[in-house]
Amino acid sequence: MTSINSGWSRRRAAAGIKASLRALRNQMSLLNHQVGARLELRDVDLDCLEIVQEHGPLTPSALARRAGLHPATVTGILDRLQRGGWVARERDPDGPDRRAVLVRALKDRNAELLGLYAGMSTALDGLLAGYDDDQLALLADFLRRTTEAGRTATEELGRD
Amino acid sequence: MTSINSGWSRRRAAAGIKASLRALRNQMSLLNHQVGARLELRDVDLDCLEIVQEHGPLTPSALARRAGLHPATVTGILDRLQRGGWVARERDPDGPDRRAVLVRALKDRNAELLGLYAGMSTALDGLLAGYDDDQLALLADFLRRTTEAGRTATEELGRD
DNA sequence: AGATACGATACGGAGAGCATATCATATGAC
DNA sequence: GTCATATGATATGCTCTCCGTATCGTATCT
Numbered sequence: 001m002t003s004i005n006s007g008w009s010r011r012r013a014a015a016g017i018k019a020s021l022r023a024l025r026n027q028m029s030l031l032n033h034q035v036g037a038r039l040e041l042r043d044v045d046l047d048c049l050e051i052v053q054e055h056g057p058l059t060p061s062a063l064a065r066r067a068g069l070h071p072a073t074v075t076g077i078l079d080r081l082q083r084g085g086w087v088a089r090e091r092d093p094d095g096p097d098r099r100a101v102l103v104r105a106l107k108d109r110n111a112e113l114l115g116l117y118a119g120m121s122t123a124l125d126g127l128l129a130g131y132d133d134d135q136l137a138l139l140a141d142f143l144r145r146t147t148e149a150g151r152t153a154t155e156e157l158g159r160d
Numbered sequence: 161m162t163s164i165n166s167g168w169s170r171r172r173a174a175a176g177i178k179a180s181l182r183a184l185r186n187q188m189s190l191l192n193h194q195v196g197a198r199l200e201l202r203d204v205d206l207d208c209l210e211i212v213q214e215h216g217p218l219t220p221s222a223l224a225r226r227a228g229l230h231p232a233t234v235t236g237i238l239d240r241l242q243r244g245g246w247v248a249r250e251r252d253p254d255g256p257d258r259r260a261v262l263v264r265a266l267k268d269r270n271a272e273l274l275g276l277y278a279g280m281s282t283a284l285d286g287l288l289a290g291y292d293d294d295q296l297a298l299l300a301d302f303l304r305r306t307t308e309a310g311r312t313a314t315e316e317l318g319r320d
Numbered sequence: 321a322g323a324t325a326c327g328a329t330a331c332g333g334a335g336a337g338c339a340t341a342t343c344a345t346a347t348g349a350c
Numbered sequence: 351g352t353c354a355t356a357t358g359a360t361a362t363g364c365t366c367t368c369c370g371t372a373t374c375g376t377a378t379c380t
Contacts, residue, residue: 013297014288022210023214024303024310025184025185026210027314028181028185030207034314050182050183050186059359067190069337070338071358072339072359073338077337097357101358119313124174127306128174137173138298139299139302140177142287145287146284146287147180147183147187149287150188154190157195157276202367204368220329229368232331232369233367233369236366236369257327259327259375259376261328
């Protein structure tokens with residue numbers, strides 16, 4: 001009895017978490033859209049900027065692969081990001097591949113960006129204050145592993 | 161001493177969670193992008209479809225407000241979603257406002273959509289199996305409250 | 321009733337995204 | 351080495367998206 005009920009309630013709980021995850025992604029993307037509008041950047045520009053900030057410096061083609069975009073599309077995105085002072089294109093004449101360009105995230109406008117996320121950041125601070133250290137660690141670990149699962153799933157869909 | 165160290169480590173933990181949240185949003189959007197590509201839908205189409213599925217049926221203008229888009233843009237998005245059989249536009253001649261259109265999510269292609277998310281869903285099932293009921297409840301509550309915080313932050317940026 | 325506001329969409333222009341071409345550089349076979 | 355082929359980044363041109371505005375129908379207010 002207990003095990004049956006338990007299995008059923010766990011399934012419900014898991015489904016609920018998946019739905020919440022979808023809703024969260026959607027809401028955060030809506031927030032990103034507002035932020036991008038203030039900065040005159042497209043959603044995809046912010047997506048790419050985030051990749052460069054987290055995984056950069058990298059080449060435009062590596063960025064294109066990671067973002068699932070055509071290399072020519074990335075050229076246009078980088079033009080906008082560079083024009084706005086968000087990234088720099090670096091060519092290294094002494095590098096191993098002189099065709100390659102390295103895209104590096106600049107910090108010049110970080111404060112501005114942080115400012116636009118301030119509302120969310122403050123709300124999160126308040127929310128997180130209600131958790132003890134163990135719970136925070138649990139959340140961090142869950143987010144990290146879910147992201148990793150997302151990366152795998154994305155790559156699987158991207159192949160072919 | 162302990163309180164100072166504790167405060168400092170909590171701050172680090174909170175910052176880490178915020179960064180993980182950003183990375184997670186980004187990765188899930190990349191996954192969505194791949195899903196959308198398979199369905200010949202733009203990212204924004206999937207965003208809107210999700211809103212309709214979760215908060216619908218609603219009018220195009222309500223959807224535009226929620227998504228932070230121009231009403232004319234939503235017309236085009238709904239054209240694509242309708243053409244693909246994802247939503248239906250309903251006009252109710254007996255409704256309180258005969259100008260209004262109601263956008264309703266259809267279930268016809270739900271299985272197809274679920275299939276594209278299957279990789280992520282399975283990975284999540286495995287991940288969630290490692291948590292007990294209390295931990296699942298903690299995660300669900302965190303996701304729900306974070307989404308709510310995101311909604312507030314988005315609305316604040318959207319006003320003006 | 322008339323004036324005004326609002327919902328949805330048509331239309332046109334600016335620009336995004338991408339397939340392809342181009343040019344420079346790398347890599348491999350011989 | 352030399353030639354052929356592959357690869358990185360970007361230019362070019364085409365299609366489609368997004369959005370400002372106009373339009374049409376309906377609702378609301380006085």
